[in-house]
Amino acid sequence: MTEPTQAAMQPFTVDIDTATGAMPGARNRLVRRASDLKGYYADGAALERLITEGDDPLHYEVFEVPVPEEAGQLMYCISKLQAGRVGDECFMTKGHYHTVESTAEIYICLQGEGYMLMKTRDGQSSCERMAKGRMVYVPPFWAHRSANTSATEPLVSFCVYPGDAGHNYGDIQTQGFPVRVFDRDGRISVEEC
Numbered sequence: 001m002t003e004p005t006q007a008a009m010q011p012f013t014v015d016i017d018t019a020t021g022a023m024p025g026a027r028n029r030l031v032r033r034a035s036d037l038k039g040y041y042a043d044g045a046a047l048e049r050l051i052t053e054g055d056d057p058l059h060y061e062v063f064e065v066p067v068p069e070e071a072g073q074l075m076y077c078i079s080k081l082q083a084g085r086v087g088d089e090c091f092m093t094k095g096h097y098h099t100v101e102s103t104a105e106i107y108i109c110l111q112g113e114g115y116m117l118m119k120t121r122d123g124q125s126s127c128e129r130m131a132k133g134r135m136v137y138v139p140p141f142w143a144h145r146s147a148n149t150s151a152t153e154p155l156v157s158f159c160v161y162p163g164d165a166g167h168n169y170g171d172i173q174t175q176g177f178p179v180r181v182f183d184r185d186g187r188i189s190v191e192e193c
């Protein structure tokens, strides 16, 4: 395990607009468009139409002010998931386990509404509501994915997790999560799959 470099860093501050999630000092911006989510949605044909006829819309962005990815540090970011539907399914993130699976994560919802879907390798699953001002604690060993249930507003969260956690997309693309989140004619429905 990599240990923090002694006295290599100085304290610092970052401004975050808690109403919008804007973090002007962010230096890294991860962008996922619809075409990056192939294989993740129940209705693959609807996703293809969105890519080819819908101009491959922005799905989500992650803004970071990076710190060293090592034990002892705390990584943090703003996650901004757009509102949208693929067929009837709400826009969602890819989801991941942490590479170091014994690491937890905190999400504080700053804007919007949705769900955090979580699962473990031994078959447990959980689905927690996300809303402005609510924190979701993702324990160690739980894969996690968020879904935006708003029709119009982005789902914006501040996230913090151990610096050495890493990301492992593992079996998520092929096996997904035990539930999916749909918008059935304006009614949000969390359905087993």
Ligand SMILES: [Fe+2]
Pocket (backbone or CB within 6 Å): 096, 097, 098, 105, 144, 161
């Ligand atoms: Fe994570």
